[in-house]
Amino acid sequence: MRRTARDSDESARRITRRALFLGGAQLAWIAVLGARMRYMQVDQAEEFRLLAEENRVAIRLIPPERGQIFDRNGVLIAGNEQNYRVVITREDAGDVEAVLDRLSKVIPLSPEDIERTLREVKRRSAFVPIVVADRLSWEDLARVSVNAPALPGVTAEVGLSRHYPLVEDFSHIVGYVGPVSESDLAQIENPDPVLQIPKFQIGKVGVERRMEDALRGSAGSRRIEVNSVGRVMRELGRQEGVAGADLRLTIDAGLQNYVQARLGAESAAAVVMDVQTGDLLAIASAPGYDPNLFVRGISSTDYRALMENDHRPLSNKSVQGAYPPGSTYKMVTALAALEAGVITPETTVRCPGYYESGGRRFHCWRGGGHGPVNLRRSLAESCDVYYYDIAQRVGIDAIADMAARLGLGQRHDLPLSAISEGLNPNKQWKLERRGQEWRIGDTINASIGQGYVLTSPLQLAVMTARIASGRAVVPRLVMAIGDQDQPVPEAPPLGLSAAHLAAIRDGMYAVMNIQSGSAYSSRIEEPTMRLAGKTGTSQVRNITAAERARGVLRNDQLPWNRRDHALYVAFAPHDAPKIAVSVVVEHGGGGGAVAAPVARDIVLQALYGGLPPLTAYPSSQRNRIESQRRDLRLREPSAAAPQGRTRA
Template sequence: MKRTDRDKEQSRRVITRRALGLGALQLAVTGTLLWRLRDMQLEQADAFRLLAEENRINLRLLPPTRGPIHDRNGVLLAGNEQNYRVVMTRDDAGDIDLVLDRLQRLIGLEDEMVERAREDMLRNRPFVPVTVAERLSWEEISRVAANAPALPGVTPEMGLSRAYPLMADMAHVVGYVGPVSDRDLAREESPDPVLMIPRFQIGKSGVEREVEARLRGKAGSQRVEVNSVGRVMRELDRIEGEPGETLHLTIDARLQNYALERLAGQSAAAVVIDIPTGDILASASAPSYDANMFVRGISRTNYNALLENDFRPLVNKCVQGMYPPGSTFKMVTALAALDAAETDGRERVYCPGHMDVSGNRFHCWKRSGHGQMDLVSALSESCDVYFYEMSQRCGIDRINAMAERLGLGERYDLPMTSVASGLNPSREWKTRTRDAAWRIGDTVNVSIGQGYVLTTPLQLAIMTARLASNRAVLPRLLRDPLERAIPQAASLDLRPEWLEMVRRGMVQTVNDRRGTAYSSRVVEPTMAMAGKTGTSQVFRITQAERDAGIRRQEDLPWNRRNHALFVNYAPIDNPRVAVAVIVEHGGGGSTAAAPIGRDILLAALNEGRPPLGAYPTSQRNRINAEQEALKDRLRDLGSFRVSRA
């Protein structure tokens, strides 16, 4: 059928409209593409350039150099040593099992190390470098570098690792560092990004932990160019971090070393305080351990050996150990009675060897009795009955207040781990914790440092420093090497005549023939000391044990024997140093603790070495043999001295 001109015209108009619509659509699409291309090339060029750069440039955190720790004379206690290590990035390694297997065969890694590295890589983001092995030898790190093409994602590095040159000497004071744990991160409100670096080390105990923020420093950053397999091609930019602060402790490393060696073979502790300043000159807890073991990764065998040791080497007995103070507490009871005006100190109390209180018999350590005792003789001969009587007169409230005044029951603010407050018992304390009323027998027990009262060696050293100075001496462990003078501690406002009697009792304890520590006297007048022995009961010998023939402490198992204590200060006329010693289960304070306290005090007064002339003539041959044997174990600290503070 032939189409008419009208039909043709209508068809042409339809085709034209469609062509125009399609053309408009094509123009719109083309315009949109052109606009988008322009936007990407011009407006968003910087953003896409950055994305491209990030595909070939890595930004890495540079761990800061940890600040060193020195003693008061510039001896290095904690520093940093070179550490060759191998790190691996999961993103760049590809098959991490294959690469780890090659690396293990190349440098002989233990299976445990390989498994730990694998876990670290899977736990962290794929682009975070993970330390696979450290403390490698130069030969081992060279083999890794030479085989780099077969080890994608593996990078040999040289860094720094913490080291403790004095090993066990400062473990309880300085502490040690270790890898950041989930528990460490949980303690941080806003964790420092550097803590996210796998195996980054932070303080775990001691000064290292308590002053972590100052020692850590601030991280730096590094931009490096990498190739398609993640191999570092070149460094583009580096911003160095800020090293940690250099710290100076009040500890005298020579005295610390002497004290630890003098305590060797015992489960014991000794604290030395500089009386005018409160500086802790030594804080020795025996036995100790090598802190380097924890930094380098302690084995399960070695760690279990430390945990299972009956002498508890991991515990800092100086500030964590809490012990009944025994007769070293009697100065507190004496001053409480004087403060309450219940005695003038010259009054005599008869000691028949026991006292009956509320139907209970309390014995004196001397079962035959001391006879007539005044305050001075009761202290020097350590008569228990005298203090039983004084405690009943003044009461627990006065004793509690005086103990607090002398620094007992207080947790001191020191950069040390788990500083204990001890226990200065009171009526309120017993009601709150035991739901029981205070009894007169409790007061009698406390009067001689038994019963509920507990103290730490640090607190006993502070008490002794306060008795010697009549000032509220406070301990300190950090010092500013540029300081010129330290403000004098506030006065305790104890009446001089009271302190004169108590001090005379402590002087006679050591220097009078009837004193309990006479065998540990010092004959050099410029170093003459005052002191007080103490023996705190751990277990009572039962009647059944007595019937079986067990009569003496030596017959008991070691862990059931009494603790031995001794506190002292010197010189008598111008006190400079106070010492507290405790020997766990050592027996008597006069035989086990007093000789150690004397030696450590003489070492403190004589630059770390007791002078032989300070000992009684009759003892010098024995003392000389002991000190010669000890001298072979003492350190020569000259090589550890970095700079004089």
């Protein structure tokens, strides 16, 4: 069939369009190739020239500067200092063992250093720099730089290392940093690449660990030119990382130093808390330790000494310790009974020196008894029988509910390690955990803070602050992250009767300020700063009937670890509370004789903002207090002046 002229014209137009499209595509492709050739031959000529000369470009991570930590007034607690170190990169070094052997003739390297480096080299990627030695002197660093041509893959660097200028004062709060371990990496779902850098340090305990994400920052990178023998020729480009955020804590460094010094060589803990805001002004645990030892790599001798010390210096007793609260718990029992309506402040209980229940005698600490006592006197003189009696009337469940309301048996959310929840027992707890029914004797023991009840010094401070304020105050440790102030947690009313709280406070005032009070000798003479407190002594051993018959042994007749714990809680001033304090001295003996004087001194230091005048103390104690001050190892205020960032 013959094509018409119209069909021929249409076919020609189609061919023409296809030819134009194909021609255009070819021209575009040629243009792209030309542009790429120009980019490679002109724009990138220098870099390809370097590659042609057996040089190459490498990427190196820049560890971020770790955020610093300050106290509430800007005093540096944890900072960074320059650290000279030497690193080796396997892909640049070639024969790593031979290079290390040459390096050992330039700077001191032990066989252990070389063996550790070889292990790290095998474990890490070829491009990851391995730290061979750090904390070198300037002279060592200079010798490495001079011998660089003979040391391929070896680089001398100036980095940053963590430093804790206040040493023991903040060891249990801030903690310390250390190299990233395999167990650290295993706990992180998507590890930051910077964590792969050997000897890169992260927080291990305390605030350093719990605030790691904020403190670490983000890594930077640099492009460097490396020649054929692995020597760094020059830096081609750098992208700075983002430094970690600085933290400002609620702690007052001056007060913290005083509290730590006042606890001295005791195995003890103390917490000071702002009654209105919940700010923790001091959290001390004694004895302390030097966290700088862990940053530098603690020796086995030093670590063994810390582990074998029976005073447990590595434990933060202020939040990790769980102790029977003893008579400091009596306010809980009294408030539960008052709120339940089973007693009034005027209700009287006769104390003959013991309480009989189920054929068993529960003894008061005063063998001859207190006679008839009401709420105020029961607190002032710490009569046990009064609480045995009212506990039976109100029951353990109501007591446990009141304890929870006052902050006991709770793990308060703070950026610290291993915070204890304590133990706030009730009938259901014993049935579930022990498989046993709750007994009358359990309630009697719990009423005076013995038996199953366990609390931490932190919880006791929270309890005291809530009694003083009538509000559900929550403890706070971080005041600001970077430039962002952290909100003060809302403290709603406890919902307790104002009259009942007033009666408890009045009893605590009597503890300190009437002659028969259990802590009268630790009173404050300054009328505007009078204390309201409660002593406590908790047994750590059972007293048998035979021992009671022949006479109970005094604490000073017992080995240290079998003596009673000494406890004390207080708030001040009694009529306008500002601070709450708790003190626990492990195996210290009586709370009134041992813990109360320590707390009184801490309260005065906090209220005066420094050493108080001797006139704040009873006149008979002033010479002793003056002598005691001379023995305290207090830090000079200028020794911890605020510091800025230090960049390498």
